[in-house]
Structures are given as C-alpha cells and as structure tokens.
Amino acid sequence: MLELAILGLLQETPMHGYELRKELATKLGTIRAAISYGTLYPTLKRLKTAGFITESASDPSMIPPMTSKRGRVVYKITAEGKERFADLLAQAGPETYDDAGFGVHFAFFSRTDRATRLRILEGRRRRIEERREGLRDVLSRAAGRLDAYTLELQRHGLDACEREVRWLEELITNERSGRAPAASAGTFDVPAAEPAQERTAADSPQEPPRPHKDRP
Amino acid sequence: MLELAILGLLQETPMHGYELRKELATKLGTIRAAISYGTLYPTLKRLKTAGFITESASDPSMIPPMTSKRGRVVYKITAEGKERFADLLAQAGPETYDDAGFGVHFAFFSRTDRATRLRILEGRRRRIEERREGLRDVLSRAAGRLDAYTLELQRHGLDACEREVRWLEELITNERSGRAPAASAGTFDVPAAEPAQERTAADSPQEPPRPHKDRP
DNA sequence: TCTCGATGTATCGGCCCGATACATCGCTAC
DNA sequence: GTAGCGATGTATCGGGCCGATACATCGAGA
Numbered sequence A, B: 001m002l003e004l005a006i007l008g009l010l011q012e013t014p015m016h017g018y019e020l021r022k023e024l025a026t027k028l029g030t031i032r033a034a035i036s037y038g039t040l041y042p043t044l045k046r047l048k049t050a051g052f053i054t055e056s057a058s059d060p061s062m063i064p065p066m067t068s069k070r071g072r073v074v075y076k077i078t079a080e081g082k083e084r085f086a087d088l089l090a091q092a093g094p095e096t097y098d099d100a101g102f103g104v105h106f107a108f109f110s111r112t113d114r115a116t117r118l119r120i121l122e123g124r125r126r127r128i129e130e131r132r133e134g135l136r137d138v139l140s141r142a143a144g145r146l147d148a149y150t151l152e153l154q155r156h157g158l159d160a161c162e163r164e165v166r167w168l169e170e171l172i173t174n175e176r177s178g179r180a181p182a183a184s185a186g187t188f189d190v191p192a193a194e195p196a197q198e199r200t201a202a203d204s205p206q207e208p209p210r211p212h213k214d215r216p
Numbered sequence C: 001t002c003t004c005g006a007t008g009t010a011t012c013g014g015c016c017c018g019a020t021a022c023a024t025c026g027c028t029a030c
Numbered sequence D: 001g002t003a004g005c006g007a008t009g010t011a012t013c014g015g016g017c018c019g020a021t022a023c024a025t026c027g028a029g030a
Helices: A004-013 A017-027 A037-049 A079-090 A099-107 A115-140 A146-178 B002-012 B017-027 B037-051 B079-090 B099-107 B112-142 B149-178
Strands: A053-057 A073-077 B051-059 B071-075
Touching: A004 A017, A004 A037, A004 A053, A004 A073, A004 A079, A004 A099, A017 A037, A017 A073, A037 A053, A037 A073, A073 A079, A073 B099, A099 A115, A099 B149, A115 A146, A146 B099, A146 B149, B002 B017, B002 B037, B002 B051, B002 B071, B002 B079, B017 B037, B017 B071, B037 B051, B037 B071, B071 B079, B099 B112, B112 B149
Parallel strands: none
Antiparallel strands: A053 A073, B051 B071
16 A cells, blocks of 8 residues: 555656655545654665665756765665556455555545546445444344443444545546536635646556646 | 454453444444454454363254354354453553554443543553654655655644644543543434443452443 | 264464654754 | 754554455255
C-alpha cells in the first residue's frame, strides 16, 4: 500500500525521504498520521532494488529551504516505476477495499479512469455494507451477552458504517453522472487550481472526461 | 493491544483458540474484522511463556458443539494474568489513544473505575482534536495544492473527527454525571443491565455485576 | 461413500511501527 | 561568539500483526 503512495508522490516530483514523509502525511492525513521512517526507508530500498525508483545525491536544484551539501538523497521514479504505479492503481485485490488500501487508492483517483473509480467505490461500499450487517447482527442477536460499553462501541461503529455508505453512494452517483466529487459540499470553497495533468497510465492515453474545474 | 483483549476475554471464561477468535471478532467488530491466527497463536504462546495463561488439554466439560478428543487446547487465565490485565487496562501509554488501542480499552470499560474511564475518554478526545486540527489546516492552507478527490477525502475525514469528538463529549458528560453510556440513544433500545460497577483494582476478587448469562 | 464446509491448531514471510542513534543547519539567547 | 535548541535529514533494530498456507477432524447431505 505504501509502495503505491510513494510511487504516486514521486510521479509528481522527485523528493528526498523527509519531504516524502511530510507529503505523505498531508495527502493521507485521514488514513495514517505519519509514516514511520522505519517503514519509509526500507520501502524505498525495496523500490530501488526492484528498479522502480533511483537514488541520486543531492543536486543543487533545490532552492527554497536548503542549499546544503550534506548527504541528502533524492528519489526519482523510473519508467518501470510509472508502469508499476498504474498497475497497482488499477488492480483490485481484497486489500484494495480495507481502510488503508481504499484511502490510498482514493487519494490518487485523479490519476484513474472513471471505470476504475466506480469499481473501487462499489467494492468499498460492498465491504462496508458487510461490516455494517455484521454489526447489526451483533446488536440484535448478541446484545444480551454484551455489556453496555461494548454495545455503545458497536452502535457508534454502525453509525460510522451507515454514514460511509451514504458518502460512497453520493460519490458513485456523482461519478456516474460525470461530475467531479462535489459530494459533501463542505464549508470550504475549493480554490480551483490543479489542472490535474491528464494521461498517466504508462501505455493508455485515454484519461476520460474529468470535468473537474479547469481555469481559462 | 491484543494481549489485553485476550486476557479480558479469558477472564470471563476459559476458551480455546478458535472460540477466542470468534469472541474477539464480535467484541471488537468495530476495530478489526477478525484477528489472524498468525497473530493469535504466537500471542497465546507469549502469554503462556510469561505465565499469564495456562494451557490444558480438552476437558470433557464442553457440551454444546463438541465432544471430540482431538487436540483442542483450552486456555485459562492465571492470577498473574488477572493482575497483568488490570495493569494494562488502567495504564495509559500513547498507544492507548490510537484507534485500535482506544477501542480495546473502551470495550472493557465495564471492568474499569470511573476515573480511568474519564482519563482515557479525555485522552482520546485530545488525540482526535489534534487530528481534526491537522485536517483543518490542510483544508485551509494546502487546499490549492491538492486535487478534488484528495480534498474530498480530507473533508470526509474531518467530518468523522468532528462526529467522534461529539460522541466522546457525550460519553464524558454521562460519565461525570454517573450515568451509564446512554449516549447516542440510537434506534436500539438498550436492554438495561449493567449498573457499571466501580472499583476494579488488580487483585480484588469481586467480579462485579456482569449479568452475562449463566445456564442452569 | 464421499465430498464439503465448519471446526481446529500451527508456521512462515513480509509489512509496518516505535524507539533509537547520529549528524547538520539556522535561529535565538546569553 | 558561542551554546543550546528545534527543524531537517538518514538509517537500523526488535517486535507486533497480517495473509497465505498446511494439515487434521467432524457432521451432514449428495
């Protein structure tokens, strides 16, 4: 899962580990607070061994905060890496629908085609519906066996499930009708930006409608 | 974390592994779907080595489903195990407040005293408030940098945070006023039960109210 | 009879985490 | 000026937990 996220971020721009961790934290803030270095560096090593990324010593192209010449290592994605990213993004294993897996896939939805988005959204909905049914069963059948706190926990969990299902339905509806994820229409006004570069997919040039919100 | 859950369940009645897994699944259904055997058995081994539980061959006291004489192993908690359980339950490390840790502690709240419950509830609230602030920051400051899907994910996460904070506030209020977790007052009618005993204290033999369901 | 699904115990490779160790940079305080 | 401090930065280690896998028994229906 982390592999996918790293590849996705490096696709936008090369980075060194520390930066990667921060970007990961803001992009996946909902999923995991912050990735551990004990995970990050071994994963980067794996990725490098597999040929999906390359390391290079610090080049002096970074202007903003740093001009140091210390041992900073900049990671860069390769062509194989981009291909790998597209594969991981589109393929759907069972782990695609658990909390972490779904979150990562969703976070990179702007790099996917609509069919894939719908498939993942619906798979996730199915998964949550199953969890919801399990909780309902427990609450109706096993209620007498459990204490008040445990029941309260289940009730809260059930509530969260129902809410997530509704959220997914909204997203699915929007997706089908070709709109962007206008969904919950929060208090925030999205400041446009991000022409969302089209065409990612190693070999497929399509990258459909995506009305999104292009500026003139 | 799993250690705590196992000890907690074995405190109610001895069990074998398979049964333990199922109980774990219904008690912690919100937290984790089902514990893996690749986790369960090694943990049981650890617990046994540490002297917190004992193994014994299948005794013929189990009536309901099985009368087999195969290699079923029944696990039973020891006095040290009960002490350990009380310690784990009351102590508050940082991992007490993450999703899994909090869930397990909450599921065993009926075995804790009110002061501990309040401490944990408030610690959890603090944790979630921090996550919430982080998401708000991202949504207001980094919004332009992120695509619509990522933003939608953050919005949904923020929503979940706000909801959980409100839930926790309710629980804290109830706890302070001495009521049971009547909290969210869902569609379900809570079958009363559980006056929520006070005082747990490591070695006390009391084993409070716990109506449970003993057969004749 | 025979296969199938539930029950049951157990191990292995691998991902990921928290703790820890180091080293440098820019800032403020003394 | 220099001493400390917090942010930046790279890296390893032990351990928890997961999914896949293997194996064995039992009751019930084809």
